[in-house]
Amino acid sequence: MTLPITTTAQVRQSLLDRHEIALLDVREEDPFGQGHPLFAANLPLGRIELDIRSRVPRLDTPIVVYDNGEGLARTAGERLRAIGYTQVSLLQDGLRGWREAGGELFIDVNVPSKSFGELVESQRHTPSLSAEEVKRLLDSSADVVVLDARRFDEYQTMSIPGGTSTPGAELVLRARAQAPNPATQIIVNCAGRTRSIIGTQSLVNAGIPNPVAALRNGTIGWTLAGFALEHGASRRAGTASDPQRAEAAVAARAVADRADVRRADTARLAGFLAESARTTYRFDVRSPEEYLQGHVPGFRNAPGGQLVQETDVSAPVRGARIVLADDDGVRANMSASWLAQMGWEVWVLDGLTADSFSERAPAPPALPAPSRPVQWIAPRALADALAREAPGTTAIIDLTTSANHVKRHIPGAWFVLRTDLPQALARIPRARRYVLTCGSSLLAQYAVDEIAQATGAQVLVLDGGNQAWADAGLPVEAGEQRLASPRTDRYRRPYEGTDNPREAMQAYLDWEFGLVEQLGRDGTHGFRVI
Structure with missing residues (x-):
């Protein structure tokens, strides 16, 4: 499949013109965190089928994918085309090309917000x-x-x-x-x-x-x-009284007005959703607990503070429209005020009543069908087979996150990043049969075709994944005994956890202090501060 090429200059012009564009870094999070363009969003190759439709909902969105010479971008582009995305291109010469064309590189994650x-x-x-x-x-x-x-x-x-x-x-x-x-x-x-x-x-x-x-x-x-x-x-924090809530709502609306946040009602929202040439993200910015008690149909939960902190995760299509909802007039307006200052076209949904929050369950993700029919195996059936067959007959491939694998996995399972699949399979002793799993086996089903083609062996998927195995009372183990892939799926944040070296924490602060100067060199941000 031939994919068109997009230059660094073209990406920058789209950003400056505020045209819709999704610049996707398809490496794992750790290499992404080591350096990337300001508005690049991390979407690892191995998770494309799971995440792409929620993060880039419109199939004709201009998407530019890149890697740093690992050979991942072309495969990612082909997968996106197979799913149905029609405007997929490769960044010319990848990350190296961006750098050589004078593009600024930012380290860490959630860099636009920071x-x-x-x-x-x-x-x-x-x-x-x-x-x-x-x-x-x-x-x-x-x-x-x-x-x-x-x-x-x-x-x-x-x-x-x-x-x-x-x-x-x-x-x-x-x-x-x-x-x-x-x-x-x-x-x-x-x-x-x-x-x-x-x-x-x-x-x-x-x-x-x-x-x-x-x-x-x-x-x-x-x-x-x-x-x-x-x-x-x-x-x-405790619940605000009615007078406190009302006072906060008036204040938040005033801040949103100063930031030029726009107002929408349900009729205008319906018009947005009918547009075929624009992406409209819909977010309920209340807490997860409130969201599950009832939300406006079609709205995803993105608590406002984290939405502002993680715009690259929640809304990777730069230039898209964002509509926010809450039930108090405070959280949506305050969140919207920040998003508007960050250059987004952002609207707050007004006129909602208690009846508007009629949906209880989150909308199921829109997932493509696997490229090969999946043959499932129940946890108990797998346990029985492992007990009676010769060691090495079956190889268990665990495609969950490295943190979850180290915390708990099926005894004998190999940790594998799907992005790293060809290299990982070379590190695992050949088996007559492969059983794939992850937390729920949602991701595992998409790796069946790749592993079947690479090994020529029978490939099954564990029904219900690691969670179903544990729920069945079957044994689990912890640790890093069989890491067939490096743990590059998570960038080590110096501000998380309790055992970070002092040098790393200080270096992180020094980096943050330099971000304003780096923004100036980049020149594409479009931020304004009220």
């Missing part, structure tokens, strides 16, 4: 306090509350002692309940810088009367100062 956060602080001089200053306030029992703007699971891993989980989009809605006395000092933190900057500036923009400051450099700064973190905390 660089935007640094731009906000540089232009608005977002107030912040050092770890030492915050520690003195806490030690002196000052009138202060610490609000952690990350996801709840991140907060539970490590947090500032006494801090309360208040994910980003919840801050304006719930801060008044956490600090009803306007004299109370509010400290907003995350692990590094971005979410604390955006969270603090959200409260400032919304006009909350309290003094507000970001914890400078987040839990990284706290750790570098030599202070201990709390682990396993479970404090969540």
Whole structure:
């Protein structure tokens, strides 16, 4: 299959013109995190069938794929064409071509949001306090509350002692309940810088009367100062009263208006969805728990703070339209205000009633059919076969994430990244039969044809995957005993976990400080700060 070529200059022009384009890096996340264009989105080759329709919903979206000479991009383009995408091209000379044409390369993940956060602080001089200053306030029992703007699971891993989980989009809605006395000092933190900057500036923009400051450099700064973190905390921000909720809604709407957020009703939304030449993302920005209790049909859950933090994940089509919904008039408007400043055409869905939130279950993913019919094997049948056959007869290939594999897998299973499949198979002793699995076997079914062609052996898929195996009470093991692929599916973030080297944490902060200058060199961002 012949795929057309798109140059770096053409990609940059599309970004500058705000035309729709999805620039997809089809390597695994670790090499992606080592360097990529500002608006590139990571979609590993091995996950294309699972993720592409939700992330790039329109089949005639202009898609440009690239790698760094690994030979993945052409295969990715062919798979996208087979699924039905009609405007797929290869970036000329891949990442090397981008660099040689003068394109800027950014390290880490979620870079559009992180660089935007640094731009906000540089232009608005977002107030912040050092770890030492915050520690003195806490030690002196000052009138202060610490609000952690990350996801709840991140907060539970490590947090500032006494801090309360208040994910980003919840801050304006719930801060008044956490600090009803306007004299109370509010400290907003995350692990590094971005979410604390955006969270603090959200409260400032919304006009909350309290003094507000970001914890400078987040839990990284706290750790570098030599202070201990709390682990396993479970404090969540309380519910706002009706007057507090109403006050927050008025303030959030005013911020959204200043940012030129647009307003839509259900009729206008229907018109958007009828357009064949535009991509419209629909996001419910409330918490996952609220979303499952009822949401507007067709809307995906993307809690507002994380949506702003991870635009490259949730909306990889730069130039697309975004429509947000909530049931309080706060979270959608505040989230939209930031997305509009980041250059998105963003609308808030107005006029919703309780009846509008009629859908309970998330919409099932739109998945293509596997290229070869799948033959399934039940967990108990596989266990019985393994018990009676000679060792080495069956090879179990586990295509889950490396973190999940190391945590729990079927005894004897080999960890394999589908992106790395040809190389991984060469490292696994030949078998008469291969059984493929992953967490649910949703991904595993797409690797059947590749493995059958590469080995000539019988290939089965474990029905229900690793979860069904464990649910059946069958034995599992943990560890890195059989890694046929390197663990490159996850970029090691210096702000996650509890065992990061001090040098890595400091280097990460130094990198963030340089993002504004790098934005200027890149020149494609289109950001503005109100």
